[in-house]
Amino acid sequence: MLKQLYWRLTGIVILTVLAAVLIAGMILFFGVTAFYTSQFQEDMHSVAESDLPQSIQRILTSQQEDTVTASQAEAAVNAFAGKLGLDENRSCFILSARDASVITPADMRPASMTVTPNLSAAMRAAKGDSVSLFGDYLDYALFIRNGSTEADGYILYIRDNKTEFHQLIRQMLFCLLWAMLAALLLSAAAGLLVTRHMASPLRQLTLRAERFASGDFEPALEKVPAGEMGELVRAFNHMGTVMNKSLQQINAEKHKIEVILEHINNGIIAFDTDQNMIHINPAAQRMFEIKDPSQLRFDRFFRSIGAGVCMAEFLYLERSKTEERDLLVGNNHIRASFLPFKIDNDKTAGIVCVFEDVTEQFNLEAARQKFVAEVSHELKTPLTTIRTYTETLLNGYLDDKKTAVSLLNTVQTETDKMTALVQNLLILSRFDMQRMDIRKSLFSIDDMLRRLENMFRLEAEKKGLELTYNRTTEIPAIYADQDQIERAVKNIISNSIKYCAKGDKIQIFAGSLYNNVYIKVEDSGKGIPKADLDHVFERFYRVDKARSRDKGGTGLGLSIAKEIIESHGGTIQIESEFGRFTRVTINLPMAKEN
Structure with a gap:
């Protein structure tokens, strides 16, 4: 130029x-x-x-x-x-x-x-x-x-x-030609000198403008000529300073927004009116497993996930309010909000889409509804039995001592079931609210398991079961709440006794490995179907609901055991092969005494 x-x-x-x-x-x-x-x-x-x-x-x-x-x-x-x-x-x-x-x-x-x-x-x-x-x-x-x-x-x-x-005239023309040639040479030299002098500030301004285009607004032009060109140079210097400050402010705001969007849990995708993606944060990419965001198009993307929206609704129907949709993406429940944003002339410039993963809230609500239904059902059965038997006694069976005693024993049994259910619910409630009073102390896992073996041996023998305990390695004392750990192991052994048939074996193993103490309770009972293994720790979940209720089970034993073990920083796992065996493994850290 x-x-x-x-x-x-x-x-x-x-x-x-x-x-x-x-x-x-x-x-x-x-x-x-x-x-x-x-x-x-x-x-x-x-x-x-x-x-x-x-x-x-x-x-x-x-x-x-x-x-x-x-x-x-x-x-x-x-x-x-x-x-x-x-x-x-x-x-x-x-x-x-x-x-x-x-x-x-x-x-x-x-x-x-x-x-x-x-x-x-x-x-x-x-x-x-x-x-x-x-x-x-x-x-x-x-x-x-x-x-x-x-x-x-x-x-x-x-x-x-x-x-x-x-x-x-010919002499004049000859002189004129020589004069023109001399003038041409002199004017060319003078023109170059004048042009160089005049263009030097322009060259500096051009270089400065090129740096402006690349985002570099420093340094300012130091040589300021006199006259109007000097005013132009000073104006450029002032413009560069103002633009540099403005760009720094914009970059700071942009960086702040990017940091916020990157660390926000909600997914955010912005589209322009041509349906092209103009921004996406990492949460949205993870949520929808998007590998190439540049290929996103508004209508095509939301049609693929069944959102039921299109760009034309916001452009031509002049929807300015937030639109919301509940989406099911895989196993995740996502709430999508569509917020149109406008430019100065009040024309829609694009759509900002905010995605909130409400799977946990959805599951919690479903679990709450299920919990209420399960508790209501668990309480309804014994209450109905107690009411029926009480009415029977009041209607003339009080004089029949044998019948009255039988009915009252049933009422007592159902009352015990409700008491156990309420106690288990209170325990789970304390864990949920993190109000469980855990009293840690040093104790021997080996001594605890030998005591539980003696405690459950008689019950196992009555059912024709063989109950044994084996220590595989030296077991160091652990620092934990002995009563809570004992409650968890009792629930597991009790389940094995309930669901094993005559002639089955129940084996308890304990030892230490690396920095953990492990407890294994394995039985050769009926086992658990593979489809039920992922749900056995859920509250009120029973593999065989009718059989569990007949045996007095509430469906909370394994849930309580899981809460106790995890509150001590341990893990609990269950393995089973239907018709062959079931094995529950507890790992507890060998923590130091506080």
């Missing part, structure tokens, strides 16, 4: 100088022409006012027109040759006014001159002294009476063929 400016400015200077030289040449040409013409006219007027016309008149009218007379007339003309400026380029003739035939010089007789406008005027007894600046010749014709009639008069005719003038 600057190179083009250099050549343009230099060209302007050169053309200006050449135009000035040409104008000067034209002025000189017209001046020389006018001078030459006016000088010819002055010479002719001085001749007209001299004695030459009277001398010629006397000579030609006093005698007959013969050779002697013509020679005298020619001699009279030659006497005025200096004043007439006669030479090889300017000639003087005496002509007959009748037919313009030559009288003198005698060597041209009897030829006639070509009639020109001035000669024609003289032949009419008028003065022929008009001139043309651009004619091929200059002439002057003066009518001289012969004393009788005008038709017999004479004409003093002077003709200049402009040869000297043409030579002068």
Whole structure:
């Protein structure tokens, strides 16, 4: 761009100088022409006012027109040759006014001159002294009476063929060409110097503008010329400072927004009105497993996830309020909010889509509803039994002692079931609210398991089961709440006894591995179907609901065991193969005493 400016400015200077030289040449040409013409006219007027016309008149009218007379007339003309400026380029003739035939010089007789406008005027007894600046010749014709009639008069005719003038013009043109060449060289040099001087600030401004385009607004231009160019440089410096500050503020705000969007849990995707994605945060990419965000298009994306929205609704139906949709993406429940954003002229510029993963809330609500239903059902059955048996006693069976005792035993059994259910619910509630009072102390897992083996052996033998405990390695004492750990292991052993048939074996193993103490309770009972393994730790979940209720199970034992073990920083896992075995493994960290 600057190179083009250099050549343009230099060209302007050169053309200006050449135009000035040409104008000067034209002025000189017209001046020389006018001078030459006016000088010819002055010479002719001085001749007209001299004695030459009277001398010629006397000579030609006093005698007959013969050779002697013509020679005298020619001699009279030659006497005025200096004043007439006669030479090889300017000639003087005496002509007959009748037919313009030559009288003198005698060597041209009897030829006639070509009639020109001035000669024609003289032949009419008028003065022929008009001139043309651009004619091929200059002439002057003066009518001289012969004393009788005008038709017999004479004409003093002077003709200049402009040869000297043409030579002068050629010399002028030659000088003018040299002047133009010199002017061309000088103007080119001057143009380059002037252009370089003028373009230096422009070069700096151009470089600064290029840095502006690349986002670099520093440093400011140090060389500030005088005049209007200096004002422009100062304006650029001020503009760069303002833009730099503005850009820093914008970058700070942009970085702040990006950090917020990157660390926010909700997914956010913004689309323009052409359905192109203009922003997406990492949460949205993870939520929808988007690998190439640049390929996202509004209608296509939301059609693929069944959102039931399209861009036209927001552009043409002028929806300015937030639209919400509940989506099911895989196993996740997502709430989508669509917020149109506008530009200054109140026209929709795009849509911001906010996605909130409400799977946990959905599952919690479903679990709450299920929990309420399960508790209601668990309480309804014993309450119905108690009410029925109570009504039966009140209706006449109080006197029948045997029947009354049987009914009251049933009422007591159902009451115990409700008491156990309520106690288990209270325990889970304390864990949920993190209000469980955990009293840790050092105790021996080995001693606890041997005590539980003795506790459950009689119950197992009544059902024809074989219950054994084996210590596989040395077991260090652990720091935990002994009562809670014992409750968890009791629930697991109790479940094994409940769901094993006669002849099955229940084995308890314990030992230490790395930094953990493990407890395994394995039985050879019926086992658990694979489809139920992921749900056995859920509250009120039973593999065989009818059989569990008959055996007095509430479906909370494993849930309580899981809460207890995890509250101590441990893990509990269950493995089973339907029809062969079930194995529950507890891992507890060997924590140091606080």
